[in-house]
Amino acid sequence: MASILILYSTTDGHTVKICRRLQERVEQDGHQATLVSIADPSLPDLDAFDKVVIGASIRYGRHGKAVVDFIKRNRQLLERKPNAFFSVNIVARKPEKSEPETNPYLCKFLRQIAWRPGKLAVFAGKLDYPKCRPFDRFMIRLIMRVTRGPTDPATVVEFTDWKKVEAFGQVISGM
Numbered sequence: 001m002a003s004i005l006i007l008y009s010t011t012d013g014h015t016v017k018i019c020r021r022l023q024e025r026v027e028q029d030g031h032q033a034t035l036v037s038i039a040d041p042s043l044p045d046l047d048a049f050d051k052v053v054i055g056a057s058i059r060y061g062r063h064g065k066a067v068v069d070f071i072k073r074n075r076q077l078l079e080r081k082p083n084a085f086f087s088v089n090i091v092a093r094k095p096e097k098s099e100p101e102t103n104p105y106l107c108k109f110l111r112q113i114a115w116r117p118g119k120l121a122v123f124a125g126k127l128d129y130p131k132c133r134p135f136d137r138f139m140i141r142l143i144m145r146v147t148r149g150p151t152d153p154a155t156v157v158e159f160t161d162w163k164k165v166e167a168f169g170q171v172i173s174g175m
């Protein structure tokens, strides 16, 4: 049995929902997973875990600053054990941008950091116009118009492929 730390960076909670699914999956495989926000001021000691997974959502083209800071501070510790990273964004709803090699945010992110995660994944996120602040709703509808996504302001849709999340859970169990 491995103890797995799953660190997340989220704004509206969808990345946490994905982390919970990963947690369920690895626990079905007999491991134990702990979920912690990467912004938590009292982060646990990485050395207390056998594996580390980081999941982060995209907001206006970027993963949270706390993610980059954490990776810079802890790269050597991360590299000492099996590790993985996944990104959550709406662009990944498009099949041609849904893989680590083809998702523009993940590709750019990897160019910015020295850490080379052992395993990578990209998951399509959730679109929830009613929950957005008016400015954000306006901006996302604009982006959706250009990229031919839903623009109806009542739209709430999870683009996440949960089978793909489950499969990544198995990858984490096996790494």
Ligand SMILES: Cc1cc2nc3c(=O)[nH]c(=O)nc-3n(C[C@H](O)[C@H](O)[C@H](O)COP(=O)(O)O)c2cc1C
Pocket: 009, 010, 011, 012, 013, 014, 015, 016, 057, 058, 059, 060, 061, 062, 088, 089, 090, 091, 092, 124, 125, 126, 127, 128, 132, 136, 140
């Ligand atoms: C204000 C805002 C900005 C966003 N910017 C982007 C973006 O630039 N590119 C993208 O692909 N998705 C973008 N998204 C979609 C989020 O990545 C998606 O909703 C994800 O599920 C959010 O996960 P979270 O709830 O864990 O933060 C944005 C969402 C919001 C609300």
